[in-house]
Amino acid sequence: xxxxxxxxxxxxxxxxxxxxxxxxxxxxxxxxxxxxxxxxxxxxxxxxxxxxxxxxxxxxxxxxxxxxxxxxxxxxxxxxxxxxxxxxxxxxxxxxxxxxxxxxxxxxxxxxxxxxxxxxxxxxxxxxxxxxxxxxxxxxxxxxxxxxxxxxxxxxxxxxxxxxxxxxxxxxxxxxxxxxxxxxxxxxxxxxxxxxxxxxxxxxxxxxxxxxxxxxxxxxxxxxxxxxxxxxxxxxxxxxxxxxxxxxxxxxxxxxxxxxxxxx
Amino acid sequence: xxxxxxxxxxxxxxxxxxxxxxxxxxxxxxxxxxxxxxxxxxxxxxxxxxxxxxxxxxxxxxxxxxxxxxxxxxxxxxxxxxxxxxxxxxxxxxxxxxxxxxxxxxxxxxxxxxxxxxxxxxxxxxxxxxxxxxxxxxxxxxxxxxxxxxxxxxxxxxxxxxxxxxxxxxxxxxxxxxxxxxxxxxxxxxxxxxxxxxxxxxxxxxxxxxxxxxxxxxxxxxxxxxxxxxxxxxxxxxxxxxxxxxxxxxxxxxxxxxxxxxxxxxxxxxxxxx
Numbered sequence: 001x002x003x004x005x006x007x008x009x010x011x012x013x014x015x016x017x018x019x020x021x022x023x024x025x026x027x028x029x030x031x032x033x034x035x036x037x038x039x040x041x042x043x044x045x046x047x048x049x050x051x052x053x054x055x056x057x058x059x060x061x062x063x064x065x066x067x068x069x070x071x072x073x074x075x076x077x078x079x080x081x082x083x084x085x086x087x088x089x090x091x092x093x094x095x096x097x098x099x100x101x102x103x104x105x106x107x108x109x110x111x112x113x114x115x116x117x118x119x120x121x122x123x124x125x126x127x128x129x130x131x132x133x134x135x136x137x138x139x140x141x142x143x144x145x146x147x148x149x150x151x152x153x154x155x156x157x158x159x160x161x162x163x164x165x166x167x168x169x170x171x172x173x174x175x176x177x178x179x180x181x182x183x184x185x186x187x188x189x190x191x192x193x194x195x196x197x198x199x200x201x202x203x204x205x206x207x208x209x210x211x212x213x214x215x216x217x218x219x220x221x222x223x224x225x226x227x228x229x230x231x232x233x234x235x236x237x238x239x240x241x242x243x244x245x246x247x248x249x250x251x252x253x254x255x256x257x258x259x260x261x262x263x264x
Numbered sequence: 265x266x267x268x269x270x271x272x273x274x275x276x277x278x279x280x281x282x283x284x285x286x287x288x289x290x291x292x293x294x295x296x297x298x299x300x301x302x303x304x305x306x307x308x309x310x311x312x313x314x315x316x317x318x319x320x321x322x323x324x325x326x327x328x329x330x331x332x333x334x335x336x337x338x339x340x341x342x343x344x345x346x347x348x349x350x351x352x353x354x355x356x357x358x359x360x361x362x363x364x365x366x367x368x369x370x371x372x373x374x375x376x377x378x379x380x381x382x383x384x385x386x387x388x389x390x391x392x393x394x395x396x397x398x399x400x401x402x403x404x405x406x407x408x409x410x411x412x413x414x415x416x417x418x419x420x421x422x423x424x425x426x427x428x429x430x431x432x433x434x435x436x437x438x439x440x441x442x443x444x445x446x447x448x449x450x451x452x453x454x455x456x457x458x459x460x461x462x463x464x465x466x467x468x469x470x471x472x473x474x475x476x477x478x479x480x481x482x483x484x485x486x487x488x489x490x491x492x493x494x495x496x497x498x499x500x501x502x503x504x505x506x507x508x509x510x511x512x513x514x515x516x517x518x519x520x521x522x523x524x525x526x527x528x529x530x531x532x533x534x535x536x537x538x
Contacts, residue, residue, distance in 0.1 A: 059440055060439075060440075060442075061436060061439060061440055078441070078442060081440075081441065082440045082441075084433070084436075084437070084440075086433065088433045088434060088436070088437055090434060090437070090451075090452070090455070091532050091533075092455040092456070092532045093532075101437065101441065101451070102441040104443070104447070104451070105438060105441035105442050105443030105447060106441065106442060106443075133531075133532045134532075135532070135533075153441065
């Protein structure tokens, strides 16, 4: 079977001009990234490493200063769909209308969209909550709706921007396992942004480690843990080895930036 | 008593806790306050603590109301004022809401109008009344114009503010999923601006009532404001007070109507669900 690339980035740079000093800031420096079809890849790094910026560039919310982004063209619908950090559901819509909104953006009528999203509401475990308003949902349930909205547009690649960052520890673990179950069912390519090492290792086929100032890729680690994965895998030595290795990479960089900070 | 530390009990209620602010309770205490003030007013006047002709008394006002309603004198004044209010108010909504939306959504429309509007809004509107009466006469037209102007600015400014405070993260959703600007306007900007529009309506309604009275004070031959100022010149304080009370009632009724509309549109707001 031929392996297509779902996403290919070459030499992506993002520059900002600081409003006060007028200095140029490099948010992303020369980022290369290939994501094969069906893979689960995490972008991991401290805040300020440009991981979310990269995701927004892929999504088209931002435009890179230079470099090339290519997405595998799909026959119909969108190439990519975003799962946002704070669920960003519309408070004036019910769960069903929120989940249907991606389709409405694609030109599907409100009524048809409502019918089509029903299976996705069930898939993320929100069956029976379709008529609720966001304020009636817990944080975890809001993120499920957020995920369903992205799944419903049937994009080839899911872009997930720290979707579990604001959840409590237990809900987060639960949602990680849920995400793997859904990923398995929906067979999507996923690019997942996080600053949590164990989250990245648990979920991913590959963890792309990034560093800040300027934002860049410093390592690309393949995670050879068998699938399907249960939460118990987090207590295995192999899992912990991956965690320590990545932690070493990030900690080393942080010391380096800290000493740079002292020098300048 | 035996030894050991003394314990303080927190007794159980024995029944489920009741939510505060039940409607019956609100009405009950509201009425007590209202009736209490009336009683004190009546009593102090009857006791001769001040001259009755200065502040009148609830019973005298009641009598004046009964007489003027029975002989049909009151209603034409009230209905004229209400008509002036309604026409001016609806006009200001029909023109003010779209203009506020346009100014909020299109930068160039903002540049075109916002300076002008800020200037007109900052001006003391009462100062315009003599001019409006000169131009439009002392009939209904001048009052409608006054009501319109008073309300219009409140509606435009609050609508504009509503559009401007639309959450960026919500607008980002539409963009992220490839929705058009027009879709973003309809599905994001409008619903998140609605509470602002309604508060504009509320502020506008209050101002519009003041506008009606002010204009009728200055020049009119009918209307509730005219009724008040006419009987003021006769030193008939009961009828002056009656006019004021009717304005008060109208204000409350209009405010409640706005609340009904508000609830209808905002089922998604948590505080209105219980």
